[in-house]
Amino acid sequence: MAGIRVIDLTSVVFGPYATQIMADMGAEVIKVEPPAGDNTRWITEGPVPGMGGIYVNVNRGKRGVMLDLRQEQDKQTLQKLIATADVFIHSMRGSAIRKLGFDYESVRALRPDIVYTNCYGYSRRGPEGDKPAYDDTIQAECGIPYVQGLMNGEPGYVATIMADKVAGLHALYATMMALFHRERTGEGQEVEVTMFEAMSSFMLVEHANGAMFSPPTTPAHYHRAVEKNRRPYKTRDGYVAALVYNDKHWNAFMEAIQPEWASDEFSTLEKRAKQIGRVYGLLGETFLTRTTQEWLDTLQALHIPCAPLRSTDDLFDNDQLNAIGFFEDVETAQGPVRFPGVPTWFSATPGKVHGPAPMLGEDNAEVLAELEENAEAIAEDAHASK
Structure with a gap:
């Protein structure tokens, strides 16, 4: 300019x-x-x-x-x-x-x-x-x-x-x-x-959702974004942010961490999206079993998006x-x-x-x-x- x-x-x-x-x-x-x-x-x-x-x-x-x-x-x-x-x-x-x-x-x-x-x-x-x-x-x-x-x-x-x-x-x-x-x-x-x-x-990029259609198919909010269990997962010693979301990530997590979840109930993103609160709840229970660093190491090895919980002060000393x-x-x-x-x-x-x-x-x-x-x-x- x-x-x-x-x-x-x-x-x-x-x-x-x-x-x-x-x-x-x-x-x-x-x-x-x-x-x-x-x-x-x-x-x-x-x-x-x-x-x-x-x-x-x-x-x-x-x-x-x-x-x-x-x-x-x-x-x-x-x-x-x-x-x-x-x-x-x-x-x-x-x-x-x-x-x-x-x-x-x-x-x-x-x-x-x-x-x-x-x-x-x-x-x-x-x-x-x-x-x-x-x-x-x-x-x-x-x-x-x-x-x-x-x-x-x-x-x-x-x-x-x-x-x-x-x-x-x-x-x-x-x-x-x-x-x-x-x-x-x-x-x-x-x-x-x-x-x-x-x-x-x-706001209406995602929250318009089914309210855009005539007649509306859903209220004007994106259910995953407002799910009460959508928050950083508590670990044994802190918190970690992770998104075990698409089928690739889900299958990798299931195979390495929770093979007992290998059922048709959770087999596709569409099925998980319809019960996202339950999925987040189950993941929340699982993340309590390890430390933050253990989870970061595991998730990074599986190529699952994850991050530690940082403060805004931490941004000033970020690698x-x-x-x-x-x-x-x-x-x-x-x-x-x-x-x-x-x-x-x-x-x-x-x-x-x-x-x-x-x-x-x-x-x-x-x-x-x-x-x-x-x-x-x-x-x-x-x-x-x-």
Whole structure:
């Protein structure tokens, strides 16, 4: 994305995660914040106030500009920036961005071929289009606590801000598709990405199940995913994750570990799927008989997918991640930061962490000076052409 300039008026995680990936892939991302700053600066710990871990991670490699868009002079500065940009992306509600004068029509008047990406909670085309949204409320709307309740007996959120991150990935690919269209045709366009619709699509990949048919053949959930016994198996000294699932894995496990299960009752994946709770229960009893390491050794020898149960702290000292150079150490004004790096690989155009996250308004002077230089160059060109 080298040579692409992105004006980023997003906050929290949804939009910033999308633009963080753009920055990792070489785009120049200018993050525009109000005087109070992005709320994510303050919600987790960091080495100095206003530089919390989540903020630093999803805003790495960006330039930071602070503008008070209630002030006419700062509005004019943003207008000048937009005129130089390829992408404008924001996460304000539709009514708020219109009130400030930076809706699509206004921005397109400044840069006709711009890709303009709206990051909303709900689509403007529906009755809840201007409703505020956060990860917890969207998880509830799209059925995550419900399916967690089917599994655990009590509704609950998943322990990650899934809706923000899934929607962020949707915003990334949607913006890239619009840029690809512009590359071929020269035409910019407006893009809308919403948390609710993105997560509804995400959840219904498997949970639509038989509810897609007319008449429905099952409720809208995937029974294996919500089975209460689907969890890491307890061993004699800990836990192990294993999926003794398809016929190849099942037959290998049966032959080596449980030959007495060699009956027609469990002979095919289809038959096991219809009684998956019982199958998980039987496996759970069996896994109690050995230690975690004994099971890992046995399952790996049988080529059955398995893994030890690790913590998120363990990721920072993981042999696989360290072997591929996943983490990138970056020196910042607040000290060294070990960033989780780019998770995709390209043979010709690899990404990288292009620097630290900006302090609030850190690049104001530099960006304003560049705008002034750009205005002078345009004026000189106009004078020379006369």
